Amino acid sequence: FHSETSDVHIFNICGKLLNIFWQKKRNVKNRTNVTVMLQDHPFSSSRNMTILLWHYPFGESVSMNGDACWDMYHIPHCRLVDQHSMFSSADVVVFHNRELIEGTQKLPTDQPRPRGQRWAWMSLEAPPHNGNLDPFANIFNITISYRRDADITVPYAELLPKEDEGRLVEDNLQEKTTLICWVVSNYKSHHKRSQVYSQLNAIVPVKVYGRWIQTPLDSSGLLPTISHCYFYLAFENSVSKDYITEKLWYNAYESGAVPVVLGASLSDYKAVAPPHSFIHVDEFASVRELANYLQELAKDKKRYAEYLTWKQHWKVKQNRDWTERLCKICAEFDSLPQHKVYSDLEAWDKTTSA
Numbered sequence: 432f433h434s435e436t437s438d439v440h441i442f443n444i445c446g447k448l449l450n451i452f453w454q455k456k457r458n459v460k461n462r463t464n465v466t467v468m469l470q471d472h473p474f475s476s477s478r479n480m481t482i483l484l485w486h487y488p489f490g491e492s493v494s495m496n497g498d499a500c501w502d503m504y505h506i507p508h509c510r511l512v513d514q515h516s517m518f519s520s521a522d523v524v525v526f527h528n529r530e531l532i533e534g535t536q537k538l539p540t541d542q543p544r545p546r547g548q549r550w551a552w553m554s555l556e557a558p559p560h561n562g563n564l565d566p567f568a569n570i571f572n573i574t575i576s577y578r579r580d581a582d583i584t585v586p587y588a589e590l591l592p593k594e595d596e597g598r599l600v601e602d603n604l605q606e607k608t609t610l611i612c613w614v615v616s617n618y619k620s621h622h623k624r625s626q627v628y629s630q631l632n633a634i635v636p637v638k639v640y641g642r643w644i645q646t647p648l649d650s651s652g653l654l655p656t657i658s659h660c661y662f663y664l665a666f667e668n669s670v671s672k673d674y675i676t677e678k679l680w681y682n683a684y685e686s687g688a689v690p691v692v693l694g695a696s697l698s699d700y701k702a703v704a705p706p707h708s709f710i711h712v713d714e715f716a717s718v719r720e721l722a723n724y725l726q727e728l729a730k731d732k733k734r735y736a737e738y739l740t741w742k743q744h745w746k747v748k749q750n751r752d753w754t755e756r757l758c759k760i761c762a763e764f765d766s767l768p769q770h771k772v773y774s775d776l777e778a779w780d781k782t783t784s785a
């Protein structure tokens with residue numbers, strides 16, 4: 432899974448530019464919401480909250496310069512710090528899970544925890560990659576994860592309504608040359624996605640790219656390549672609750688290929704993705720039925736285009752910035768429970784139902 436993780440890194444870096452664009456747009460739009468928040472929550476307006484990031488996720492520094500939450504996201508009174516000397520004055524201390532389970536970073540359990548201080552556990556990885564969390568029982572007060580039932584939900588991306596109706600996307604259908612494409616770096620035959628791929632490929636050819644078959648696509652080649660495909664296999668490496676990554680949000684949605692998804696349940700996808708924007712493997716009794724459906728759909732331009740009409744009303748905001756994730760703690764702090772302890776974080780993480 433290490434190679435899969437490094438993909439996420441590269442992705443995070445690439446996303447920073449895009450994020451700056453989004454931030455500019457949002458700052459203007461959110462101004463009124465921010466004012467309301469200030470009036471409604473006297474606690475937030477009377478002083479700054481201090482969020483201490485104990486160590487950097489994957490060792491990459493996180494931007495905290497100036498009043499980062501305000502400047503970038505218009506979230507007020509939220510001070511991000513990374514100095515351990517700030518421990519005693521931090522309202523929330525955030526621990527990224529990867530370094531804890533690797534043992535390269537340790538919880539400051541030798542220091543008395545200041546009264547009222549909350550400790551947050553943060554991970555954007557699926558449970559199989561989070562390690563054994565048994566040692567972390569009765570330590571954390573807050574979870575930060577892509578999961579919808581986390582205290583702070585930080586999804587890989589989210590939908591925003593479009594202000595102006597976009598054009599119909601039918602025009603570029605002529606450029607489609609390949610029925611089904613898949614990009615895979617980390618191929619493991621025991622993954623459910625590999626089994627579905629093999630069965631599918633035995634019925635209709637799937638064009639594969641990626642490090643697995645020594646045809647890696649760099650970030651500039653990814654979307655143009657996928658755009659020539661009718662369907663993109665947005666197959667997650669983990670079949671886990673709510674685990675829906677950039678494979679759907681970026682690779683498929685941004686390229687214009689219709690995603691065929693595998694991973695979280697159909698209802699998880701329905702909860703966050705636009706209606707009629709994806710095809711879930713579980714909607715078919717067999718891989719053969721799925722293959723037939725895809726072949727028929729590609730021949731019927733009108734029905735195929737119906738899977739793209741959501742783009743007239745929605746745009747996708749890619750969330751790749753750790754700074755934004757940390758600022759979100761302040762934005763949602765007042766709606767967190769007054770008292771909460773994860774007495775069994777391992778059970779919470781490995782839970783499979785909502």
Ligand SMILES: *[C@@H]1O[C@H](CO)[C@@H](O)[C@H](O)[C@H]1NC(C)=O
Pocket residue numbers: 477478479497498508510
């Ligand atoms: C809150 O933090 C900002 C940015 O660091 C600072 O300019 C401001 O003076 C602080 N306000 C209070 C009340 O401490």
Ligand SMILES: *[C@@H]1O[C@H](CO)[C@@H](O)[C@H](O)[C@H]1NC(C)=O
Pocket residue numbers: 547548549550569570571572769770771772
């Ligand atoms: C946070 O967790 C600690 C450790 O279990 C607990 O002692 C403390 O009361 C909790 N704080 C809040 C605000 O829930």
